[in-house]
Amino acid sequence: MTPQTREQKMLSLAPRANVVFEINLNAVQANFQIISAVVGPYVRVAAVVKSDGYGLGLIEIARALVAAGCDLLFVGDLHEALLLRSSKIGAAVAVFCDEFTRLRQYYRSNRLIPVVNNCGELDAISASGEAQTYFLNVETGLSRVGLTFDDVRRRYLWGTFNRHPPSVVLSHLACGDRVADAMNVLQRNRFRAISDLLKPARHSLAASAGVWLGKSYHFDMVRVGSALYGLNNAGIQPNPLQPVVRLRAKILEVRNVRKGEAVGYGATFRTVRASRIAILGIGYKHGVPWACGNKISVRFAGYSAPLIGRMSMEYAVADATDVPEALCGPGVFAEMLGENFTVNDLAAAADVYPQDVLTRLGAGCTRRYLNASYPAGESRAGQPMQATDPTTPRSSREVASE
Known part of the structure; x- marks a missing residue:
């Protein structure tokens, strides 16, 4: 076996990404x-x-x-x-x-x-x-x-x-x-x-x-x-567009807090009961709007858990009290964006522009791609796509192939 370089050893010791940003x-x-x-x-x-x-x-x-x-x-x-x-x-x-x-x-x-x-x-x-x-x-x-x-x-x-x-x-x-x-x-x-x-x-x-x-x-x-990219900015219902991105964040730690305890900067949230909270490894450095603290929820399987307190640079906190413990332990990923809660929903909750959310998430997260239906750079027939004159009207052959 070829010996690992120092850099390869360091990479092998690096922790798994706390944030998964999938692009379909x-x-x-x-x-x-x-x-x-x-x-x-x-x-x-x-x-x-x-x-x-x-x-x-x-x-x-x-x-x-x-x-x-x-x-x-x-x-x-x-x-x-x-x-x-x-x-x-x-x-x-x-x-x-x-x-x-x-x-x-x-x-x-x-x-x-x-x-x-x-x-x-x-x-x-x-x-x-x-x-x-x-x-x-x-x-x-x-x-x-x-x-x-x-x-x-x-x-x-x-x-x-x-x-x-x-x-x-x-x-x-x-x-x-x-x-x-x-x-x-x-x-x-x-x-x-x-x-x-x-x-x-x-x-x-x-x-x-x-x-x-x-x-x-x-x-x-x-x-x-x-x-x-799945943004339904015109609010067409039912939404004809498919969601393109999915955002998940890993639980770094789960802890129990007493009733009346403050959560996050500024103590904008205080627990109203003894609570079990999940610390997520995602924050505004990843492009999640700072303003969505106390306004949105994440999902564990079929369970919803509200984000409580302000968003931090690298952390968010979810109230997982009502989520079964087997579904939300350390290392488990919570879904923040997906089919049930889209970029448009997140933007509306934080009162920001959907394009703003999307471009910031793309810049702040490591992107993971789900493959296209056919190889990139090839046409449906498997032949290389050629640049065409955009001013030329479509031919009857092009129309028939759609």
């Missing part, structure tokens, strides 16, 4: 197919994998989505785009925002599609005189980035778009998660006015929440992020 790639693929079915065969579903795949792992998520049939990925910056390219992910890649004017050579050499967000970037494309595939982001009511209607009209009159037409015109809804909000109609009408002027190959207004607003918001491309 099958569920990510299933959610992609669910969204595809909702929008129909003539609307392309692009996947937003920015911010390290919403904290779930850029490369792993992208491979699973491409294997499920996705051919266009949106990332947040050039760094993420280059990671996808170096990993041989077979899909078109669009970059939401990263100094296209200064870094243009990297876009060209790596076949990356810039999302043009301002007049300076558009003017740089026009001034170069070179052919450049790009997506044009237009401002319709979010007041974040994108060309205004006046910007677009001015450059339309100058002939900019005749010389350098965008492949896709896109915008972003401010209130897509609120079905009855009048802002949605206002932004849709503004978007139509710009699209009618430019007549691009494709139009994209809706992101995840906007998908549920109906066909008049789908146009011919939707950009889906949070829904792929």
